[in-house]
Amino acid sequence: MKGILLFLVLITGVALTGYVSGVDKSVSSDDSVRLATKTVISNLNVAWEITWGPDNWIWFTEQGGSLSKVNPETGERKILLHIPEVYRYRSLGLLGMAVHPDPKKPYVFLDYTYKNGTSILSKLVRYTYTADTLINPVILLNDIPGATGHNGSRVTIAPDGKVMMSTGDAVKGANAQNSGSINGKILRINIDGTIPADNPFPGSPVWSLGHRNAQGLAFGRKGILFSSEHGDAVEDELNVIKKGANYGWPFVEGFCDTEKEQAFCKTTEVTVPVKSWTPVIAPAGIAYYNSSTIPGWRNSLLLVTLKTQSLRVLKLNEAGNEVLSEKTYLDHEFGRLRGVCVSPAGDVYVSTSNRDWNPGEGYPKKEDDRIIKIFPAKAGSTIVTQKKTVKPVLLPGAVIYNNYCTSCHKSDGKGIAGIFPPLKGTSQVLGDKNTLIHIMLKGLSGPITVKGQKYNQEMPAFNFLSNKDISLVASYIRTQFGNKASTVSEAEVSKVRAAKK
Ligand code: HEC
Structure with missing residues (x-):
């Protein structure tokens, strides 16, 4: 059977780019179509943003500093611009992009990080596009303070033509609550960089405050603006953004x-x-998404995720401001997903982020990164249904570890050298239990040395976990990955928690 399917894929020639697969998950009671996926282009390096251009090509940024477009039918690529000034490190680089939807305003807006001495900064630049070139860069926002984490960022154009941009708090929570700081905000400016007269804080680009690190920004129906935001160890968020509102972080x-x-x-x-x-x-x-091409997805917000490697379809209410249900697609099929856009025909495109600073296990694969098309499968032969993976029954400690630790320390406990320390054979894991419990309750903010390697990053606090859960996961890491230390009891955690209050 497998052989026949493969044969059909080959003879139909649909596999232009060598890959066709179906997503059988879409076949459920309220989904009217079977979906297929197809690679549009491969061998990219973190396609951070993808957007449907006025020329019916997909425009995309790559984190290292290039802006390109790809013909979604043929896979032909044109590189439009490379910005040597871009500083790429961890989640920094060429990030947000928006192409103005009005062809009479042939503008592309790009936001990226650069360095001035040792300072990390961001800017938002407007280019004018002609047939195949970009000219006349105009800096709209300059010297936005940055940091190696919590740096955003996305750009989108509002239905009223304003430019919206999200900024991270640059690892200083206080920035988010300070309306005088440009960090931890959603910003709103005119396309020439001036401040709209009806912004909530006169003379300021700040539109809303109290944001930690929003890496998704899009308009739904009736001009409703959504942001997706990274939480710390808990509470990732989807917000409806309102003028002058405070979203509470930190x-x-x-x-x-x-x-x-x-x-x-x-x-x-x-x-x-x-x-x-x-x-x-x-x-x-x-x-x-509001097309009838995939009827089950009408009036939904599509959200792509990095850690859980999936496409979420969030069905909205009639008013378009509440989420009624959530469905998950492409679950761990293509790795980390960074960008998503919709074509006028109602097809969906997602971009992968497997060459970024925190790749999932088994990634990057040689074809990474990719832009993948999701579309109603044509009748006939090219569907390859997704394999249903049988999940092994896990120890309770393993479940907590997978939910809260794997994304950084990895399932084999090996971490990523220089970024996330290993948990295998380290003195903090195997040594004094109280120190380990304390680390888990309070988190860490560098610098520390683990097995001779320096780390200077942040580890979130896990004090929201119960004493029982902390004891389970602490016992798990002390007995896995080849570690052989004693387990940690609930009472031991309870003692440390009480002592450190
Ligand atoms: C967001 C990423 C992230 C998550 C999630 C995370 N850690 Fe960490 N962890 C770090 C970083 C970064 C450090 C090093 C901190 C520094 O540089 O000061 C660290 C350090 C540690 C250390 C001490 C150093 C060592 O390797 O022995 C332990 C123990 C630890 N983490 C356990 C855990 C456990 C258990 C969990 C899950 C409950 C967890 N971490 C979740 C990022 C993370």
Whole structure:
């Protein structure tokens, strides 16, 4: 059977780029079509943003600093621009891009990080496109403070023609609450870089505040703006962005539900997310879908994720401002997904991010990174149904480890040299239990040395986990990956938690 399918794929010639597969997950009660996927282009290097251009090509950025477009039918690629000034490191580089939808305004907006001495900064630049070149760069926003994490960022054009951009808090939570800082914000400017007269803080590009690190920005129906945002160890968010609203970071993560959060929400008006995710999913690009091509997806927000390597379809209510349901597609099929866009014909395109700083296990593959088309399968032969993987039954400690630790320390406990330390054979894991429990409750912010290698990054606090869960995951890492240390009890965790309050 396998042989026949492969044969059909070959003879139909649909596999222009050598890859066709179906996504049988879409066949469910309210999905009316079977979907297939096809690689449009491969061998890219983190296609951060993809967008449907006015010329019916897909325009895309690559993190290292290139802007290209690809013909979605033939896979032909044209490189339009390379910006040598771009500073790529971890999640920094050439990030957001928006192409103005009005052909009479032939503008492309790009936002990227660069270095000035040792400072990391970002700028938003507008280029004018002609047939196949980009000319007249105009800097619209300059010297936006950056950092090696929490740096955003996305750019989109509002239905009223304004340019919207998200900025990260640059690892200083206080920036997000300070309306005088440009960090941790959604910004709004005119296409010439001037400040719209109706912005909430006169003379300031700030449109909303209290954001940690929004890496998705898109308009839905009736001019409703959505952002997707990375939480810390918990509470990734999808927000509906309103003029002048405060989204609570760093005091409120997700909803106003803990005691501390409720206290803050009593004195400050906080707008809570329309949806949040714990364990985190690492949400990236978003796009609004309202085509009848995939009827089940009409009036949905499409969200791609990095950590959970999937495409989420978030069905919206009639008003377009609430999420009614969530479905997951492409689950671990192509690795980390960074960007998503929709064509006027109602086909969906996603881009992978497997050559970034934190690749999933088994990635990058040689064809990475890719742009992949998702479309209604043609009747007949080319569907290859997705394999259903049987998930092994896991120890409770393994479940917690997979949910909260694997994305950084990896399932084999080997980490990523210089970024995420190993948990295999380290003195912090195998040594004094109280120190280990303390690390898990409070997190870490460098610098530390693990097995002779320096680390100077952030590890989130896991104090929201119960004593039991901490004891399970601590025991797990002390007995896995070839580690052979004693287990940790709930009582031991309880003691450390009480002592450090
Ligand atoms: C977002 C990424 C991230 C997640 C998620 C994460 N860690 Fe870490 N972890 C780090 C980083 C980064 C360091 C080093 C911190 C530094 O440089 O100061 C670290 C350090 C550690 C250390 C001490 C150094 C060592 O390797 O022995 C332990 C132990 C540890 N983590 C355990 C865990 C456990 C258990 C979990 C899950 C409950 C977890 N971490 C989740 C990023 C992470």
